[in-house]
Amino acid sequence: MTLLGRLLKNRKAGETHTAWNLPNLRGPELLDLTSPNFGPGDVIPLEHCAKTIGGDDRSPHLAWTPPPPGTAQLLLVVEDIDVPLTKPAVHCLALIDPAAGHLDPGALDARQPAPGVRVLRSTIGRGYHGPAPIKGHGPHHYTFQLFALSTPVDSGPGTAPVERARPRALLPAITGPVLGRGRLTGVYER
Numbered sequence: 001m002t003l004l005g006r007l008l009k010n011r012k013a014g015e016t017h018t019a020w021n022l023p024n025l026r027g028p029e030l031l032d033l034t035s036p037n038f039g040p041g042d043v044i045p046l047e048h049c050a051k052t053i054g055g056d057d058r059s060p061h062l063a064w065t066p067p068p069p070g071t072a073q074l075l076l077v078v079e080d081i082d083v084p085l086t087k088p089a090v091h092c093l094a095l096i097d098p099a100a101g102h103l104d105p106g107a108l109d110a111r112q113p114a115p116g117v118r119v120l121r122s123t124i125g126r127g128y129h130g131p132a133p134i135k136g137h138g139p140h141h142y143t144f145q146l147f148a149l150s151t152p153v154d155s156g157p158g159t160a161p162v163e164r165a166r167p168r169a170l171l172p173a174i175t176g177p178v179l180g181r182g183r184l185t186g187v188y189e190r
Contacts, residue, residue, distance in 0.1 A: 010078055015052030017087040019171050020145050020183060021075040030174040032065040033146050035184060037105070043141060044186040050132035053190065059092065059108035059128035060186075063101065067148035068179040071098040075147040076108075077171070078122075082133070082140040090167040091142065092128045122167055131188035139189040146183070151176030 019025055036043050049055030067074060078092040092108055094166040097116030107114035110127025130146045133140040153162055153174055162170065
């Protein structure tokens with residue numbers, strides 16, 4: 001597997017197609033997103049990595065500053081921007097009640113999400129999927145992005161229910177201005 005990582009070393013999705021750079025998800029950077037488990041640019045602890053590499057696949061503790069008035073819903077998107085694909089891999093997609101000021105560890109579990117959390121479909125599956133980069137591919141950056149939405153994400157006429165929508169179809173379809181946003185990036189390498 002290390003050979004494959006070295007062969008793909010120069011192939012990375014990059015930030016261009018992240019949720020952060022979608023025109024409809026732009027907004028003022030008013031939210032301070034933090035975690036006591038890792039800081040900006042720090043290594044994500046193994047317990048928050050995928051089970052396939054020895055982790056627990058447990059989402060980290062996340063906290064944020066209060067969202068702006070008028071926030072109807074929070075949207076959390078976790079993306080691996082260094083995956084060797086044309087677009088970043090979505091590791092988690094969730095809708096959160098704006099009254100929540102934080103998520104405890106494990107709150108993004110697909111089978112038992114925390115109260116006020118709706119886990120949606122991601123590139124990998126439903127719920128939080130921790131880092132598991134290809135061995136030898138180099139450091140992977142996992143960007144946790146939180147958006148304060150003025151209107152709730154819902155099914156429109158003729159569209160699939162939100163729970164079944166693919167991330168790359170759902171994210172560009174979000175309407176209404178983003179009232180605030182923030183992000184935190186952690187790193188993991190094998």
